[in-house]
Amino acid sequence: MTQINRRKLLGIGAAGVAAAGAGAFATRTAMESPAPAAAASTADPVSFYGEHQAGIVTPAQDRLHFVSFDVITKKRDELIEVLQEWTAAAARMTQGKDAGTFGAVGGAEEAPPDDTGEALGLPASGLTITIGFGASLFDDRFGLAAKKPAALAGLPKFPGEDLRPEISGGDICIQACAHDPQVAVHAVRNLARIGFGKVSVRWSQLGFGRTSSTSRAQATARNLMGFKDGTNNLKLEDAAMLRDNLWAAPGDGPAWMAGGSYMVTRKIRMNIETWDRTSLSEQQEIFGRDKGEGAPLGKKKEFDQIDFAAKKPDGTPVIPMDAHIRLAHPTTHGGARLLRRGYNYVDGSDGLGRLDAGLFFISYQRDPHKQFVPIQMELARKDTLNEYIKHISSGLFACPPGLRDAGDHWGRSLFA
Numbered sequence: 001m002t003q004i005n006r007r008k009l010l011g012i013g014a015a016g017v018a019a020a021g022a023g024a025f026a027t028r029t030a031m032e033s034p035a036p037a038a039a040a041s042t043a044d045p046v047s048f049y050g051e052h053q054a055g056i057v058t059p060a061q062d063r064l065h066f067v068s069f070d071v072i073t074k075k076r077d078e079l080i081e082v083l084q085e086w087t088a089a090a091a092r093m094t095q096g097k098d099a100g101t102f103g104a105v106g107g108a109e110e111a112p113p114d115d116t117g118e119a120l121g122l123p124a125s126g127l128t129i130t131i132g133f134g135a136s137l138f139d140d141r142f143g144l145a146a147k148k149p150a151a152l153a154g155l156p157k158f159p160g161e162d163l164r165p166e167i168s169g170g171d172i173c174i175q176a177c178a179h180d181p182q183v184a185v186h187a188v189r190n191l192a193r194i195g196f197g198k199v200s201v202r203w204s205q206l207g208f209g210r211t212s213s214t215s216r217a218q219a220t221a222r223n224l225m226g227f228k229d230g231t232n233n234l235k236l237e238d239a240a241m242l243r244d245n246l247w248a249a250p251g252d253g254p255a256w257m258a259g260g261s262y263m264v265t266r267k268i269r270m271n272i273e274t275w276d277r278t279s280l281s282e283q284q285e286i287f288g289r290d291k292g293e294g295a296p297l298g299k300k301k302e303f304d305q306i307d308f309a310a311k312k313p314d315g316t317p318v319i320p321m322d323a324h325i326r327l328a329h330p331t332t333h334g335g336a337r338l339l340r341r342g343y344n345y346v347d348g349s350d351g352l353g354r355l356d357a358g359l360f361f362i363s364y365q366r367d368p369h370k371q372f373v374p375i376q377m378e379l380a381r382k383d384t385l386n387e388y389i390k391h392i393s394s395g396l397f398a399c400p401p402g403l404r405d406a407g408d409h410w411g412r413s414l415f416a
Contacts, residue, residue, distance in 0.1 A: 042061075042062075042125060042126055042179040043123035043124065043125055043126075043179070044123070044124060044126065045094060045095045045096055045124035045126070045127070046058055046094060046124070046126055046127070046128050047094075048090065048091045048094045048095070048129075048403070049091075049402060049403050049404065049405055049406070049408075050402040050403075051259055051401065051402050052247065052259060052260075052261070052401055052402045053128075053130045053131070053260070053399055053400070053401065053402045053403075054094070054128040054129075054130065054402070055128030055129065055130035055175055055176075055177055056130060056246070056261055056339065056341070056364050056399070057214055057215075057235075057236035057242065057246070057339065058126075058128050058177070058214065058236075059213075059214055059215040059217065059218055059236070060177070060210040060212055060213060060214045060215075060218065060341055061125075061126045061127075061128070061177040061178050061179050061210065062178075062179050062208065062209065062210055063177065063178050063179065063180065063181040063183075063184050063206075063207065063208055063343075064175070064176070064177050064184060064205070064206065064207030064208070064210075064343040064360070065176045065181070065184040065185050065187070065188045065204065065205075065206055065207075066173065066174070066175050066176070066204060066205045066206075066207065066265070066360065066362075067173065067174050067176075067188045067191075067192070067201055067203075067204040067205075068134070068169065068170030068171075068172070068173045068201075068202045068203050068204070068395060069170055069171060069172045069173070069174070069192075069195065069199040069200065069201060069202060070136075070170060070171050070199065070200050070202045071137065071141070071142075071171045071172065071198070071199050072197075072198060072199060072200050073197075073198040073199075074141055076141075076142045076143065076415070078198050079142060079198065079411075080411065080415050081198075082194065082195045082198050082199060083409060083410045083411040083415075084409045084410075085194050085195075086131075086191050086194060086195065086410060087403070087408075087409035087410045088409075089190055089191060089194055090129040090187070090191070090410075091406065093119075093127060093129065093186070093187050093190065094124065094127045094128060094129055094187075095124055096122075096123050096124030096125075096127075098114070098115035098119075098120075099114060099115040099116075099190035099193075099194070100113075100114025100115050101114070102114045102115075103115045104116065104117030104120055105117070105120075115190060116186065116189055116190055116193065118182055118185070118186050118189075119182060119183055119186035122180060122182060122183055122186075123180075123183075124178075124183070125178040125179040125180040125183040126177075126178055126179045127176065127177070127178040127183050127184065127187060128175075128176070128177050128178070129174060129175070129176050129187055129191075130174070130175040130176075130177075130263075130399060131172065131173070131174055131175075131399065131400070131410050132172070132173045132175070132263050132397025132398060132399040133171070133172055133173075133397060133398045133399075133400070133411075133414070134152075134169055134170050134171050134172065134173065134395065134396065134397050134398075135148065135152040135153070135154065135169075135396065136169060136170070136171050137171040137172065138152070142415075144414065144415075147254050147256060147414060148254075149248075149253040149254055149257055149262075149398055150253060151248075151252070151253055151262050151367050151368060151369060151398070152262075152396060152398055153369065154396070155264070155368070155372075155373060155394060155396055156373060156377070158376055158377060158380040158391065159377075159380045159381055160380055160386050160390070160391070161380070161390070161391040161392075161394070162390055162391070162392055163391065163392060163393060163394050164392050164393060166202075166203065167203040167205075167267065167392070167393040168203075168393050168394045168395060169202070169394070169395055169396075170202040170203070170395065170397075171199075171202075172199065172397075173263070173265075173395065173397045174187075174188060174191055175263070175362070176188050177341075181206070181208070185206075188204065203393075205267065205345060205360050205393075206345065206347075207342075207343025207344060207345050207360045208343060208344055208345070208346075209221060209222075209343065209344040210341075210342070210343055211223045211229040211230060211340075211342040211343060211344060211359060212229060212230030212233045212340040212341055212342055213230060213233060213235070214233065214234070214235060214236055214339065214341060215235055215236050215237065216235050216237050220294060220302060223344060223359055224270055224272060224344050224346075224357055224358065224359065225270065225272070225275055225283070225287075225388075226283075226291060227283075227287050227289060227291055227294070228289070228294035228302060229340075229342070229359075230340045230342075231289075231294060231302055231303065232329070232330075233338075233339065233340045234246060234337055234338070234339040234340075241337060242339075244366070245336070245337045245338070245339070245365060245366055245371065246261055246339050246364055246365065246366055247259055247260070247261055247366060248260050248261060248262070248366055248367075249366070252366065252367070255413070256400060256413040256414045256416075257398055257400060257401075258401065259400075259401030259402070260398065260399050260400040260401045261339075261364040261365065261366065261399050262364065262365055262366070262367065262368045262396065262397070262398055262399065263362060263363070263364055263395070263396070263397045263398075263399050264361075264362070264363045264364075264365070264368050264372045264394075264395065264396055265360070265361065265362050265393070265394065265395035265396075265397075266360075266361040266376075266391050266393065266394055266395075267345075267358065267359075267360055267361070267391070267392050267393030267394075268358045268359045268360075268361055268389050268390070268391055268392070269356070269357075269358045269389065269390045269391075269392050270357055270358040270359065270388060270389050271354075271388045271389070271390075272354075272355060272357055272358075272388075273354050273355070274387075274388060275388045278388075284297065285297070285320050285323060285384075286320075286323065286324060286384045286385050286388075287323065287324050287325060287385070288306075288319045288320065288323030288324055288325030288326055289325055296319065296325060297318050297319050297323075298310045298318040298319070306319070306325065306329065307319075308326055308329075308331075320384075321382075322382050322383060322384045323384070324379070324383055324384075324385050327378050327379050327382055327383050328375060328378075328379060332375075332378060333371075333374050333375050333378070336370065336371045336374065336375060337365075337371070338363040338364070338365050338371055338372060338375065339363060339364045339365065340361070340362070340363050341362040341363070341364065342359055342360055342361040342362050342363075343359070343360045343362070344357075344358075344359060344360075345357065345358060345359070345360050358389065359389075364399070368396060400413065400414065
């Protein structure tokens with residue numbers, strides 16, 4: 001008997017979910033201790049349910065495994081079944097449990113385990129699993145064209161980018177963040193296992209060392225150029241700014257996206273060997289910040305108010321006109337802000353004696369065409385930092401709101 005048939009036979013597969021609804025999950029949930037709303041330590045679980053998906057304003061964990069899938073089944077019911085089974089597995093894994101109820105070692109020895117086993121004995125490690133739907137999912141295959149949000153329109157071509165199609169886009173994305181890399185990889189691996197034959201991995205990315213803080217309780221992290229990154233990032237404590245800049249509101253687009261957010265991913269290769277031979281003074285002028293403290297040039301502390309009008313004795317701006325901090329600042333874009341959630345990456349070497357390294361940029365916003373696009377266009381056209389970086393991958397995904405309870409599942413309102 002195959003693994004999926006064994007799950008269906010016992011009523012815990014997608015068919016069981018669809019038939020039993022809240023009852024099947026509520027019974028299990030009632031037997032399990034409730035998860036805390038936020039992890040108290042790096043080992044603890046983060047709640048899977050809520051108004052918004054976890055993994056967006058959740059305090060950024062240290063590790064990432066991001067994956068983009070292409071849907072290869074042509075059957076709408078099979079895709080819905082995958083999403084139902086993914087939801088059940090994600091709800092379990094985020095609480096530190098096996099992906100399936102039998103687990104890695106609890107099932108029949110004649111059948112494949114319903115968990116791959118590499119996370120046995122490991123805590124939840126703050127795992128969050130966030131799903132998003134790409135524009136390509138809204139074609140004629142599944143009858144979703146009328147539900148495609150206008151905000152999923154393709155991003156424009158930005159000056160200087162050199163995108164590789166094989167590591168861009170995709171029908172569905174999964175962002176798994178955790179404080180233990182094995183926990184994040186375990187989550188993605190098991191979702192890929194469950195979806196095998198119906199979805200296929202298009203591309204994936206491992207990340208380490210968060211490059212943004214999403215809570216005021218977190219210190220600002222550094223990117224691979226050695227600078228503090230995302231000092232002025234939106235924080236989970238900024239309720240009013242999150243409402244205005246992060247969460248899709250009723251009336252912004254289709255009803256199924258109200259309370260969700262739009263994710264942009266960009267893989268940014270850094271020419272770190274060239275950067276490492278650049279003088280400290282030039283590096284600081286390129287970013288517009290002091291490298292040690294992270295203070296805006298002309299100030300002493302990281303969070304000191306930026307003075308873009310300040311002049312040197314010779315009359316030139318203290319913060320150059322083409323400095324990254326100036327071009328990316330909300331005052332340059334009518335107050336538009338992003339919630340950044342990126343990670344450093346090192347993918348070995350490029351075969352030419354250089355490290356293949358950089359930033360896997362992730363941002364969330366209410367409307368990417370009103371927020372990400374104008375900010376990135378300004379940076380692409382004027383930022384001196386472009387001499388040291390190259391955008392090689394791009395993705396845009398609609399991340400629906402959170403699941404209300406154990407009877408809900410990913411994609412339910414989209415496919416209703």
